[in-house]
Amino acid sequence: MSKWVYGFGAGQADGDASMKALLGGKGANLAEMCGLGLAVPPGLTITTDVCTHYYAHEKSYPAELEAEVKQALAAIEETAGAKLGDPEKPLLLSVRSGAPISMPGMMDTVLNLGLNDKTVEGLAAESDDARFARDSYRRFIQMYGDVVLGIDHYLFEDQLEEVKRDHNYTLDNELTSDDLADLIERYKDIAQTETGNPFPQDVQEQLWGAIGAVFSSWMTPRAITYRKLHDIDEAMGTAVNVQAMVFGNRSNKSATGVAFTRDPSTGERRHYGEFLINAQGEDVVAGIRTPQPLTDAMKVATASDLPSMEEVMPDAFQELASVFDKLESHYRDMQDIEFTIQEGRLWILQTRSGKRTTPAALKIAVDMAGEGLITKDEAIDRIEPASLDQLLHPSLDPDATCEVIAKGLPASPGAVSGQVVFDSDEAEKLGNAGLAVILVRVETSPEDIHGMHAAKGILTARGGMTSHAAVVARGMGKACVSAAAGIDIDYGSKRLRAGNHEIQAGDLITINGSAGEVMLGAVPTIDPVISDDFATLMTWADQRRGLRIRANAETPDDARTARNFGAEGIGLSRTEHMFFDGDRIVAMREMIFAETVEGRRKALSKILPMQRADFVELFEIMAGCPVTIRLLDPPLHEFLPHDDQEIEEVAEASGMDGDALRRRARELREANPMLGFRGCRLGIAFPEIYEMQARAIFEAAIESEKKTGDAVVPEVMVPLIGTAREFEILKAQIDKVAASVIEESGGKLTYQTGTMIEVPRAALQAGEIAKNAEFFSFGTNDLTQMALGLSRDDASKFLETYIQQGIYPTDPFSSIDVDGVGLLVKLATDQGRAIRPEIKLGICGEHGGDPASVAFCHKIGLDYVSCSPYRVPIARLAAAQAAAAAFER
Amino acid sequence: MSKWVYGFGAGQADGDASMKALLGGKGANLAEMCGLGLAVPPGLTITTDVCTHYYAHEKSYPAELEAEVKQALAAIEETAGAKLGDPEKPLLLSVRSGAPISMPGMMDTVLNLGLNDKTVEGLAAESDDARFARDSYRRFIQMYGDVVLGIDHYLFEDQLEEVKRDHNYTLDNELTSDDLADLIERYKDIAQTETGNPFPQDVQEQLWGAIGAVFSSWMTPRAITYRKLHDIDEAMGTAVNVQAMVFGNRSNKSATGVAFTRDPSTGERRHYGEFLINAQGEDVVAGIRTPQPLTDAMKVATASDLPSMEEVMPDAFQELASVFDKLESHYRDMQDIEFTIQEGRLWILQTRSGKRTTPAALKIAVDMAGEGLITKDEAIDRIEPASLDQLLHPSLDPDATCEVIAKGLPASPGAVSGQVVFDSDEAEKLGNAGLAVILVRVETSPEDIHGMHAAKGILTARGGMTSHAAVVARGMGKACVSAAAGIDIDYGSKRLRAGNHEIQAGDLITINGSAGEVMLGAVPTIDPVISDDFATLMTWADQRRGLRIRANAETPDDARTARNFGAEGIGLSRTEHMFFDGDRIVAMREMIFAETVEGRRKALSKILPMQRADFVELFEIMAGCPVTIRLLDPPLHEFLPHDDQEIEEVAEASGMDGDALRRRARELREANPMLGFRGCRLGIAFPEIYEMQARAIFEAAIESEKKTGDAVVPEVMVPLIGTAREFEILKAQIDKVAASVIEESGGKLTYQTGTMIEVPRAALQAGEIAKNAEFFSFGTNDLTQMALGLSRDDASKFLETYIQQGIYPTDPFSSIDVDGVGLLVKLATDQGRAIRPEIKLGICGEHGGDPASVAFCHKIGLDYVSCSPYRVPIARLAAAQAAAAAFER
DSSP states (O other), rough: OOOOEEEETEEEEOOOEEEEHHHHHHHHOOOOHTTTTTTOOEEEEHHHHHHHHHTTTOEEEEOHHHHHHHHHHHHHHHTTTTTTSSSSBOOOEEEEOSSSSOOTTTOOOOETTTOOTTTTHHHHHHHHHHHHHHHHHHHHHHHHHHHHTTTHHHHHHHHHHHHHTTTTOGGGOOOOOHHHHHHHHHHHHHHHHHHSSSOOOHHHHHHOOOOOOOOHHHSHHHHHHHHTTTOOGGGGGGGEEEEEETTTSSSTTOOOEESSSOOOOTTOOOOEEEETTTTTTHHHHHHSSSEEEESSHHHHTTOOOOHHHHHHOOOHHHHHHHHHHHHHHHHTSSSEEEEETTTTEEEEEEEEEEEHHHHHHHHHHHHEEETTOOOOOHHHSEEEEEGGGGHSSSSEEEOOOEEEEEHHHHEOOOOOEEEEOOOOHHHHHHTTTTOOOOESSSSSSSSGHHHHHSSSSSESOOOTTSHHHHHHHHHHHOOEEETTTTTETTTTEEEEEEETTEEETTOOEEETTTTTTEEEEEEOOEOOOOOOHHHHHHHHHHHOOOSSSEEOOOOHHHHHHHHHHTOEEEEEEEEGGSSSSHHHHHHHHHHHHOOSHHHHHHHHHHHHHHHHHHEEEEEEEHHTTEEEOOOSSSGGGGSSSSSHHHHHHHHHHOOOOOOHHHHHHHHOOOOGGSSOOOHHHHHHHHHHHHHHHHHHHHHHHHHHHHHHHHHOOEEEEEOOOOOOHHHHHHHHHHHHHHHHHHHOOOOOOOOOEEEEEEHHHHHHHHHHHHHTOOOOOOOHHHHHHHHHHHOOOTHHHHHHHHTTSSSSSSOTTTTTIIIIIIIHHHHHHHHHHHHTTEEEEEEEEEGGGGGHHHHHHHTTOSEEEOGGGGGGGHHHHHHOOOOOOHOOO | OOEEEEEEEEEEEOOOOOGGGHHHHHHHHHHHHHTTOOOOOOEEEHHHHHHHHHHHHHOOOOOOHHHHHHHHHHHHHHHHHOBTTTTSBBBBEEEEEEEOOOTTSOEEEEEEEEEOTHHHHHHHHHOOHHHHHHHHHHHHHHHHHHTOOOHHHHHHHHHHHHHHHHTTSGGGGGOOOOOOOOOOOHHHHHHHHHHOOOOOOHHHHHHHHHHHHHHHHTTHHHHHHHHHHOOOOOOOOOOEEEEEEOOOTSTTTOEEEEEEEEEEETSSSEEEEEEEEEEOOOHHHHHHSSOEESHHHHHTTTTSSSOHHHOOHHHHHHHHHHHHHHHHHHSSSOOOEEEEEETTTEEEEEEOOOHHHOOOOOOOHHHHHTTTTTHHHHHHHHSGGGGGGHSSSSSEEEEEEEEEEOEEEEEEEEEEEEEEEEHHHHHHHHHHHOOOOEEESSSSSSSGGHHHHHHSEEESOOOOOOTTHHHHHHHHHEEEEEETEEEEEEEETEEETTTTTEEEETTTEEEEEETTTTEEEEOEEEOOOOOOHHHHHHHHHHHHHHHHEEEESSSHHHHHHHHTOOOOSSSEEGGGGGGGHHHHHHHHHHHOOOSSHHHHHHHHHHHHHHHHHHHHHHHHHTSSSEEEEEOOOOOOGGSOOOHHHHHHHHHHHHOOHHHHHHHHHHHHHHHGGGSSOOHHHHHHOHHHHHHHHHHHHHHHHHHHHHHHHHOOEEEEESOOOOHHHHHHHHHHHHHHHHHHHHHHOOOOOOOEEEEEEOHHHHHTHHHHHHTOOOOEEOOOHHHHHHHHTTTTTTTHHHHHHHHHSSSSSSOTTOOOOIIIHHHHHHHHHHHHHHHOTTEEEEEGEEEEEEGHHHHHHHHTOEEEEEOOOGGGHHHHHHHHHHHHHHOOO
């Protein structure tokens, strides 16, 4: 036979913390605390099974429920020394929901249940405080009226306001006991009018009404929506907790408070909290009275002139302190505790793991591991990897006031201020002159790289989390807000409109890339501080993880940052970013406009030494590590001048005919460049391009080894492969270049040739491709675009709607779409390994820095992930957590 | 022990026609004819296994080969009554390659082998014709020198020209016997000089030299390239055929000719062919002498004044006629036969299935099935489905001369002439005025539909086989050449440049969409004639096929054409094509520019009656058939005005603010519209659009049923689904509209709701989607674009290179990519059927009209294919062939 009701109180409980699915989070936790022998107000929990039964049987209860509730209630009454409905010594109850997963604010609560016209007198007599009793009763009628009877709460509030107006009161607590008696009558009249029945005086009716209301609240539209948004299973249902009320507002020997077992801001090991004498929990939050510090130390630290609890209630404080220790060592985590002291007696109402800042989380985890309270693996698990981001970038001063004029996507974290610049050349000029500038563009392209480098931050009107601006900004560790809604940029007049604000070039703004906000003026920011705890935790993470971590980097700066953050190699070096500087773009355009192989070769021969020099520098920085270099990927039109004026400039500079240039530019234009003439298609059509690049790589590898004595292993990566034959042709070409370079130089060379897997067909045909490819690097940005048919530059128009409606659980460009893209990655992994067991497998899309995606990569057995330099610590930690999870569970 | 050599001759043979893999096509066929008792010059075939051995063992032969050749040669000598190298009665041999698959012109041949300084005299004496013998010898030296000794053939030709010049000869046959003796000496000197050795006099050395040359020719670069292009397996190797020579030029009792067993132009059952007395095979082809008709009937038909073979060689003709009957009934197909008469004796040199025109192929197949020679299934198999295309469209007059000024893709078949127009409005104006116009655009968009309708044909500078222009033109049955290479269009000056030609608006051009050619002026064309044979064969095909055939159509004209061609329903009706006409585009733009749901609803309410009227007309035409209607698919910016002037026009007409319009247009612009805000994403973001469309469909279904009494089953198709949840949301919305319409009208309604599968993720998640979807229609155009990462509008720049290099076997937009796209279709089919066994599965991409793709659809078990109306007959036939193939093999 099922057990539908679980009782707790007086130091024992039917349940414990492991029974969350059955008792809900709150019920299980209350039972657990009782089991620990803590003073918890006695109560009972009606299980989630009853909720399931309720909805499966037309909102009716199991036959045994009433008897079980009666029996458990008798135990509560016995422990509390009071009886529900007893006119002499009435027991008051709270009735609360409690689902297995917390849904804050979503579901209903009834307090002070058990009051009626008779028991209110008993309560008054017992507490010797008629005002308290009447106030409790009128609150109960309002709450019950709203939650159970469905009466609009404005009706009650109107009456309350009327009474206050009649007496010229400002605050609720000015109401006298008589005023409250009047209000109770008015409230009961409202109930009579609205429901056609008198307000229920039968306490059993009250109780079952409240229980029914809580179960019903499981299926309110807002609860349903909340669950959809948070992917919570509807079938699990909610439990109902019925608990004896305790009061911190009975007298000056009563109090209520909230405390943390350690400092949630810094993580220091000292109690931390606030309390109020003769008050209820809501008063601490409401901010009408200033709460007092819990400890003497805190009083000093906050320079409070109010006495501490340690001073004024030393016994209760000592008891509380010992509860703190008990709870922290029991739950093995910093706790956030709610307590009430009723007439000198301490009651613990709730405990849960306390929220904390990232530096505090690091300190607490490392300290607790040091104290032996938790293991190192647990310490690793305690840190949310994504939270590390805020440690590495400046943040807004929380005390600063600011006006947010536009919201966009938090594309790259950090808060920075600077003057608005609409043009990359201008940004470079001002930036080099030492000015702080924010580059503002509709969207950025590879031509803006120099401007982005010179700017403190980047703001774009379009593009998503993985737009060019976002990807490059993250790579550079610069703040970026992308797709700022409602921003209209007019390059012509150098103006930007955001709502009613008009901003001109030169005006100061602040962007907060961690929150996606744009603010007027220069808002103060705080610089990041990297603690020893961070370094310690990272060391532990490195010992645990199986995945190797690489970085996506091409500039020397990025590569150095990556190594500093612990990258073990480069997983993606985009060679096209090297083609935009100074003379290079001229030679590149000459190559594109050439009409013959010879013409192209001539132009490429100018680029070769520059490209080789880049690689030499990169290889020296990365000495001893693998470096994956992607051959030219973007469509050629990205390198071309866009408007007539620019074309004329190129024509003049190069001596080429303007009309011919225009025609060629027209020919190269594409309807869908993402799916166009790019990647290895360029290598197939113009073999001389990849030949030049392969030569630059191999020559640089030999040269840099001579300098450093520590060879890199260049991994030549061919982008956009869709068929095995494409790769076969290009690999033969690359191998031929390698053989030539080895012969010419007499040097040694170890290299690998592999491919991006970013076209869905490549994932489906990965076995065939693996016959020739020595590694796969999953380019999950493009793979996501193609597998989902979703342009990352255009998706911002509807992505928000899609996430709201639960079509995507989250932005698929931020966290890998496991069922679609993930399936393709898994298929390719399995096929690739089947054909070539030693094949090296990694991921180099933006997902490489996303913890959930890193966990996925670990699970399917990739060898490494590669991400932006600033995300390397996140990836290291996420990989360690994934390894621990796989080990433990 | 292996048998390396197969002999044939004297009415028997070691091999037969089934042994093509071992003996090559030619060798197997010669053996087969010998087996039939026909007079075939005796010979031997060295097997393809020897070729394999040759390349596996450093170009050496199996040990037993020499003895086997010797033995088989002895049999030839016995049959021929002559001996190789015999100075009295020398046997002359031909040595030819013969691979299992014909590679015309790719490989080498040596004729007249066995001649040397002595045997040439024997041949002269025996034939009593010294000139003939010497001419044969000098030809042999030249051919052997070129093929076996590797001597540049120009060296021989120079000498020949010198001798002719010395004697003032114009033609080779003016050379006297003495001249030829002189030439032989000169040729032998060349061989001596070039090789350092005398020309081989040893006939065995000659024989083995020729055999080795044939085997070596298997690996020449041009042979390798040819095999790559035609996807021929290199491993199969070639056989070598050594055969006794016969001569049609021995005397006036000798002759040579080529014949067909039926008329290859019309298919009529009458012998057809030409011959020449005292001539060799090459003389018939060379065109120096006019060949004579074979039969009296042909003499009359061609109005020849030359005597027929039936007249001048009645005995040989009778024998030949009986050979014709024997061969045709043996091979059960119309034969193309080469024969030689040497001194009155008939020799059959070759027989093979004859090439024929499509009308002839139809007539022959239907006739032969009527004669009982083949079955109806075989008749169905005899017709190349794609060849039907030429029956349905006008073609160029083969006698006309023309100048091709540009080549593009054969995007939609048919040959038409008209004056060049660069603008769709202009095309409509002139077209409606009765003028023939060719619409010339860089590429077309849905806004050009009216212009395309009014034009005779369409020419575009860009886009592939499945670009907008190509797809729409095929749907309309209009000729179209797309992606015409090297064409530069300047709309401003209304000029088009193609190579050196400049064409102005109003100039006449002709385009041949069957060949992808553009010609100057109006080239004469021939109208199609559809025969009874066509109707008969189609009936047989329909009886055989399992796949149902639908058409892609939205206009009444297209729907009628589709039904006329035998379509059994509509598989794709694109509703957006209905949004461009007249008032509709105004309302559509109003909807797009509206900033509120109400604004959009107001505009949509104007479109509703127009859309409903369209559907009523469509449903009346398709009464009793299923009609699949795709909800709005393209991105909204496709409906917007493009330039400032147009925007001002819209602003004026609508009373909206020009700046606001411009801003909205800017907002809607996309980097990759293919992967952007389109398809069901519009339906999710703006539910009112699909609600209007669903209402129009359902109201039209009820209204049209009232009119015709024969209900259509509308199939509401949601485009671009990528997740199960998207479809769940939209289906609920559509069902809700259906319920309202049913309630309001009191009518009955049977409908289905399903989705395009065109996003790779949808194919991977098809099982989940099938939980709600009643049908899948594979949109293989977009599925190809996304799975291959290949924009159909941009791929023309490199697609040709890709096909040449064997990366794609063929254009993946024309014929389904089985390993990639096909795999996704198969996965989705299997998953969909597993979840919902009765799910209806079809394909509606351009592949629906491609025979290979139709065969694939049959194989994986789809229910139907849907294609352009003009391709319906092709699909019917291809489906029948696929069914027969599955049944027989």
